[in-house]
Amino acid sequence: xxxxxxxxxxxxxxxxxxxxxxxxxxxxxxxxxxxxxxxxxxxxxxxxxxxxxxxxxxxxxxxxxxxxxxxxxxxxxxxxxxxxxxxxxxxxxxxxxxxxxxxxxxxxxxxxxx
Amino acid sequence: xxxxxxxxxxxxxxxxxxxxxxxxxxxxxxxxxxxxxxxxxxxxxxxxxxxxxxxxxxxxxxxxxxxxxxxxxxxxxxxxxxxxxxxxxxxxxxxxxxxxxxxxxxxxxxxxxxx
Numbered sequence: 001x002x003x004x005x006x007x008x009x010x011x012x013x014x015x016x017x018x019x020x021x022x023x024x025x026x027x028x029x030x031x032x033x034x035x036x037x038x039x040x041x042x043x044x045x046x047x048x049x050x051x052x053x054x055x056x057x058x059x060x061x062x063x064x065x066x067x068x069x070x071x072x073x074x075x076x077x078x079x080x081x082x083x084x085x086x087x088x089x090x091x092x093x094x095x096x097x098x099x100x101x102x103x104x105x106x107x108x109x110x111x112x113x114x
Numbered sequence: 115x116x117x118x119x120x121x122x123x124x125x126x127x128x129x130x131x132x133x134x135x136x137x138x139x140x141x142x143x144x145x146x147x148x149x150x151x152x153x154x155x156x157x158x159x160x161x162x163x164x165x166x167x168x169x170x171x172x173x174x175x176x177x178x179x180x181x182x183x184x185x186x187x188x189x190x191x192x193x194x195x196x197x198x199x200x201x202x203x204x205x206x207x208x209x210x211x212x213x214x215x216x217x218x219x220x221x222x223x224x225x226x227x228x229x
Contacts, residue, residue, distance in 0.1 A: 032215040041225075042223075043205055043220040043222040043223050044220040045220075046217050046218075046219065046220075049217060090157065094215075096215075100162055101147060101159040101162055101170070101173065102218060104149075104156060104158075105156075106156045107156065107157075
């Protein structure tokens with residue numbers, strides 16, 4: 001079985017400050033991990049993914065995420081937030097074993113305040 | 115290039131009616147997924163297709179839900195005898211193939227409202 005937890009429903013940060021959106025996962029094997037962003041009335045846009053190798057993954061729009069196997073976490077980060085980063089963020093996991101579909105977290109609403 | 119497209123973008127129907135939702139994946143993508151996004155349930159997997167293999171229907175919530183994929187491309191999700199709890203956004207995604215860490219690319223979704 002695979003599962004994802006996003007412990008924060010809402011994250012507020014001031015523009016220009018660093019942001020972190022938290023994600024922890026559970027899989028029986030090794031994980032593929034993804035971050036997606038959703039703007040209002042839009043589908044999900046892919047940001048970045050972790051496959052293997054370097055624990056720091058860089059993605060679109062200046063976002064990055066750090067894979068931590070011991071803590072089973074994959075937190076999304078950005079050094080300097082923009083107001084336009086305000087959106088709903090989803091973490092997702094896929095077990096490298098038999099699962100083909102993604103399992104998503106419940107989402108975190110990020111609000112960047114001007 | 116063109117992304118995943120879905121139609122209609124919005125659908126309002128009466129309880130008990132049947133609805134069909136369409137998904138056109140990215141050209142060349144052999145894997146196609148349907149997910150449902152609802153307020154109470156978050157994003158949940160419904161079904162996926164990979165090439166000519168039998169689809170994985172393990173996420174379909176009831177036998178009122180079915181899906182087909184014709185010619186390995188366009189897919190239609192059908193909900194029979196719709197219920198109010200079927201109201202949700204139905205998202206389609208495609209990827210180059212399954213079996214590896216391929217990225218799933220999502221369409222804009224169909225927002226279904228059952229009155």
